[in-house]
Amino acid sequence: MRFWGWGDDAHAGEGIPPHAEEMLARELDLPPGGSARVALEDVRLRDPALPAAALAALRAVCDVRDDSEARVLHAAGKSYPDLIRQRTGDAEQAPDAVVLPASHDEVRAVLDACGQHGVAVVPFGGGTSVVGGVEPLVADFAAVVALDLSRLDRLAAVDERSLTAVLEAGVTLPEAERLLGERGLTLGHFPQSYEYATVGGCVATRSAGQASTGYGRIDELVLGVRMAAPAADVDLRAMPASAAGPDLRELVVGSEGALGVITSSALRVRRRPEEKRYEGWMFPSFGEGAESLRALEQAEASPDVARLSDEEETRLSMALAGSGGAKGAVAGAYLRARGVAGGCLAICGWEGESADVARRRFRTAGLLREQGAVPLGRSPGAAWAHGRFHGPYLRDHLIDRGVFVETLETAAQWSGLFGLYRAVGAALRGALGQSLVMCHISHLYPSGASLYFTFLARVEREPLEQWRRAKSAATEAIVANGGTITHHHAVGRDHAPWLAREVGDAGIAALRAVKAELDPAGIMNPGKLLPGSG
Numbered sequence: 001m002r003f004w005g006w007g008d009d010a011h012a013g014e015g016i017p018p019h020a021e022e023m024l025a026r027e028l029d030l031p032p033g034g035s036a037r038v039a040l041e042d043v044r045l046r047d048p049a050l051p052a053a054a055l056a057a058l059r060a061v062c063d064v065r066d067d068s069e070a071r072v073l074h075a076a077g078k079s080y081p082d083l084i085r086q087r088t089g090d091a092e093q094a095p096d097a098v099v100l101p102a103s104h105d106e107v108r109a110v111l112d113a114c115g116q117h118g119v120a121v122v123p124f125g126g127g128t129s130v131v132g133g134v135e136p137l138v139a140d141f142a143a144v145v146a147l148d149l150s151r152l153d154r155l156a157a158v159d160e161r162s163l164t165a166v167l168e169a170g171v172t173l174p175e176a177e178r179l180l181g182e183r184g185l186t187l188g189h190f191p192q193s194y195e196y197a198t199v200g201g202c203v204a205t206r207s208a209g210q211a212s213t214g215y216g217r218i219d220e221l222v223l224g225v226r227m228a229a230p231a232a233d234v235d236l237r238a239m240p241a242s243a244a245g246p247d248l249r250e251l252v253v254g255s256e257g258a259l260g261v262i263t264s265s266a267l268r269v270r271r272r273p274e275e276k277r278y279e280g281w282m283f284p285s286f287g288e289g290a291e292s293l294r295a296l297e298q299a300e301a302s303p304d305v306a307r308l309s310d311e312e313e314t315r316l317s318m319a320l321a322g323s324g325g326a327k328g329a330v331a332g333a334y335l336r337a338r339g340v341a342g343g344c345l346a347i348c349g350w351e352g353e354s355a356d357v358a359r360r361r362f363r364t365a366g367l368l369r370e371q372g373a374v375p376l377g378r379s380p381g382a383a384w385a386h387g388r389f390h391g392p393y394l395r396d397h398l399i400d401r402g403v404f405v406e407t408l409e410t411a412a413q414w415s416g417l418f419g420l421y422r423a424v425g426a427a428l429r430g431a432l433g434q435s436l437v438m439c440h441i442s443h444l445y446p447s448g449a450s451l452y453f454t455f456l457a458r459v460e461r462e463p464l465e466q467w468r469r470a471k472s473a474a475t476e477a478i479v480a481n482g483g484t485i486t487h488h489h490a491v492g493r494d495h496a497p498w499l500a501r502e503v504g505d506a507g508i509a510a511l512r513a514v515k516a517e518l519d520p521a522g523i524m525n526p527g528k529l530l531p532g533s534g
Contacts, residue, residue, distance in 0.1 A: 074148065169200025224266035411449060
């Protein structure tokens with residue numbers, strides 16, 4: 001992946017359409033030109049500080065790289081602050097080396113060597129974290145290494161009768177789908193980071209996919225897990241259910257590398273869908289659309305993909321899609337005639353056997369019509385499916401143009417969802433001034449839903465301070481209005497200061513006790529998950 005952005009040059013995605021760029025320049029008061037970025041050879045690195053004895057011990061275990069390119073590529077994730085630092089050539093916090101074990105036993109040996117020599121360890125999968133989760137903080141240790149899991153890349157076992165697959169942590173999600181697809185199976189986990197995210201990274205961060213309303217979040221798919229911790233291995237075999245005390249899988253899932261290194265997971269899989277049908281619907285307002293989705297979910301009639309954009313996100317999405325001209329005029333007339341012009345776009349998708357898709361879609365469509373939604377056909381769904389992983393590429397283009405662009409997500413009970421929506425939007429607008437603040441619902445539950453915000457503004461002279469101001473204001477609003485500090489992006493470094501507000505002091509103490517037991521020297525991913533840990 002490019003060190004300063006998303007993807008690689010061969011898959012850079014399309015830029016911003018000229019009419020959309022003009023709209024953004026006008027509404028955000030953008031200056032002409034854009035931002036520059038440095039070349040790889042111009043990135044600033046501190047000298048590696050890994051002690052010779054530690055380096056020798058690690059090289060006796062597995063491949064070790066300490067060249068500049070490897071260190072820079074493992075110096076950060078893909079959050080806005082990460083990208084700003086990388087683009088300006090600041091990789092001073094790059095790891096001192098990158099270790100590449102190829103098995104659980106080699107991971108175990110790496111942890112032993114690092115514990116013996118006082119070296120911090122940062123597990124690294126696809127490097128897609130947007131909350132500072134893979135930033136290599138050295139804390140009080142002699143050095144820090146990135147433990148790259150890309151060589152743990154096997155489909156280790158498949159139990160087709162039980163619909164269970166064991167995947168090693170470094171398998172990317174596209175490769176997981178390819179390997180499972182050869183057996184007619186799917187994991188069905190498609191986050192926006194799909195192209196580069198790894199199975200282990202998803203399990204470590206409690207990831208949610210774009211079809212998780214139908215398939216379930218990753219934590220619902222984990223049946224068993226294996227983790228190498230500095231003190232001992234944690235090996236929890238696959239079980240459909242158990243009453244044997246608290247579910248220890250829940251301590252590993254979402255542990256973010258702070259307890260140990262997840263090396264493999266046993267996951268629930270499904271038969272590969274025979275048909276995928278995505279289509280668009282338009283609601284008069286975000287409130288009416290959200291109420292309709294609540295009714296669908298509580299009636300057990302939700303589609304597998306259920307995504308509702310608010311008015312602002314719908315407007316910008318149409319601009320980016322190029323909805324002007326004669327075709328746009330016809331579409332506008334159609335929406336006005338049905339009372340939903342200026343409304344909110346929903347994408348609904350069903351996956352499975354063709355007959356089941358038709359049956360479920362018929363029921364859902366009937367309920368949507370009863371609730372005032374207007375069908376738009378398959379074209380909006382096809383457009384969404386085509387561009388469902390393009391958001392990170394678009395972000396790079398926006399940053400190139402001098403736009404501050406960031407996302408955050410939360411979730412709340414249905415009864416408090418709109419109060420949370422309004423409070424976070426107001427906090428962001430207050431922190432940023434002239435800005436575009438957009439939101440969509442993308443994951444449904446009987447008791448509530450997620451809110452995913454995207455916000456844009458003209459970049460200021462101190463972009464990291466601008467980011468901190470917006471992030472703090474939004475998160476304070478989330479906590480004050482009953483939302484979770486993170487629905488699927490994990491805690492990382494960015495959310496750690498607010499974790500106690502969600503789980504309480506006793507919860508933090510319990511997590512610290514588990515970490516002290518499994519990682520007594522504290523070498524695992526310092527500064528992440530737990531506040532004040534690095």
